[in-house]
Amino acid sequence: MLERASHGKPALSGLLADCVPWPTAARTAPLNPVRASLEDWTHGPGLPAIRLAWTLYPRTAQDAADWLTLAARAGHMLWLADLRAAERNLDLPAVLLAGMLTGKRGRRFLASGGLEGCAARAGLRVVWRQPFWAGAALVLGLTRPTSGNRQI
Amino acid sequence: MDNNIHSHEQWLRKHAASIRAQEQEDPVPLDLKLQHTFCVLEQARRIVASEGFGQPLARCCHLAALYHDVARFTQYLRYRTFRDSLSRNHGLMGVGILKREQRLVAESPQVRKAVQTAVALHNRFALPPLPSLMQTTTLVIRDADKLDILRVMDEHLNGPGPYCPTIVLSQPDDPTKAGAEVLKAALEGRPAAYTDLCSVNDFRVLLGTWLYDMHFAASRSSFVENGHARRLLEALPDDGPHARARDVLLARLEHVTHTQEVCHA
Known part of the structure; x- marks a missing residue:
């Protein structure tokens, strides 16, 4: 189910996904499934959880929101890892470096609020949050919103 | 370009309301922050009008004032x-x-x-060099913010009932505790730093030192005429460690009242 480049080797996102400090509850969830798999899972009861790592920042804002919406229909819990906007002074160097390394697409992603922005536009509810890589990246645990539940 | 930011104001109210709805324990601090936001906007409007700022500076100042504390909720x-x-x-x-x-x-x-820069830097102790529009916007917000914080602190510290500890950043209300750097800043004629606070009375002195951090004639006038700083300082005890700093700051306020000049160190 991993994304694979045409030559059969794992894509860079797959390799970097191994560096993400996933919480224990997330580690067995499918990672970066392809669209066809997500669509299949929307027809049944859905999976308990799905992981997406570094798959959102290369997309446009609308494309990323659509992808998240599809993934949220396919899985009850989403665990996402991607770029994050700075929230502390100490985050700034790493966030600026991440923006430089990921080029125009990364900077565009950060300019629209990074991973938190993406999740907000998809209307998902954050239930878990863990920055890493000196604040340049973030793991979010997300569920579909239900009334009366608390957003953190 | 005009000064109408009504849609932004509506959004801010909705945003604050949605966060307040999730607050299960004590929503009062959130209500105070929303009130503060619109009071800062009012102060910014006065500074902009009094200083005669045109566009786009006026719009930048109004939006930055509205959004400066958007993250507080x-x-x-x-x-x-x-x-x-x-x-x-x-x-x-x-x-x-x-x-x-x-x-x-x-x-x-x-x-x-300009708005993002002002929001990002409005709470910094000192500003880096900035292009003109960003700098003026940021300075207007910093002045407007301080002017309203004075109002909030005056209401809470000099009001009849007990104040919320969150308002004074949970500093201890011990009249014998005094931060040396706060007192030094007051005596030397420069703004004190939040990081040097040791007590609620230190906070009173810090607020008085904001006289040295007002950047526009309109803000200096408001600082003195509103009377909040004077009341905060006059409540400091005569025989405590803050008395000398209090007297120096009250004398400066009196000087500004008569001359509209601020003596910087």
């Missing part, structure tokens, strides 16, 4: 504090929220950058 909900040192830099966090919610996408790039 999330900060309180998530971390149960308004102390950045224990949670997040609410200025940076505010920029993240503005980007996340795409609040400024309809503004010109010039206005967008």
Whole structure:
């Protein structure tokens, strides 16, 4: 189910996904499934959880929101890892470096609020949050919103 | 370009309301922050009008004033504090929220950058060198913010009932405790730093030193005429460690009242 480049080797996102400090509850969830798999899972009861790592920042804002919406229909819990906007002074160097390394697409992603922005536009509810890589990246645990539940 | 920011004001109210609805323990600090936001906007409007700022500076100042504390609601909900040192830099966090919610996408790039810069830097102790529009916008917000914080502190510290500890950043109300750096700043004629606070009375002195951090004639006039700083300082005890700093600051206020000059160290 991993994304694979045409030559059969794992894509860079797959390799970097191994560096993400996933919480224990997330580690067995499918990672970066392809669209066809997500669509299949929307027809049944859905999976308990799905992981997406570094798959959102290369997309446009609308494309990323659509992808998240599809993934949220396919899985009850989403665990996402991607770029994050700075929230502390100490985050700034790493966030600026991440923006430089990921080029125009990364900077565009950060300019629209990074991973938190993406999740907000998809209307998902954050239930878990863990920055890493000196604040340049973030793991979010997300569920579909239900009334009366608390957003953190 | 005009000064109508009504849609932004509506959004801010909705945002605050949605966060307040999730607050299960004590929503009063959130209500105070919303009130503070619109009071800062009012102060910014006065400074802009009094100084005769044109466009796009006026629009930048109004939007920055409205959004300067947009992160405070999330900060309180998530971390149960308004102390950045224990949670997040609410200025940076505010920029993240503005980007996340795409609040400024309809503004010109010039206005967008100036507003984001002002929100990001409004709570810094000192500003880095900035281009003119960004700098003036940021200074207007810093002055307007301080002017309203004086009002809030005056209401709470000099009011009849007990004050919320969050308002004074949970500093101890011990009249014998005094931060040496706070007193030194007051005597030397420069603004004191939040990081040097040791007590509520230190906070009173710090607020008085903000006289040295007002950048516009309109803000200096408001600082003196509103009377909040004077009342905060006059409540300091005659025989405590803050008495000398109190007297120096009250004398400076009196001097500004008569001459409209501020003697900087």
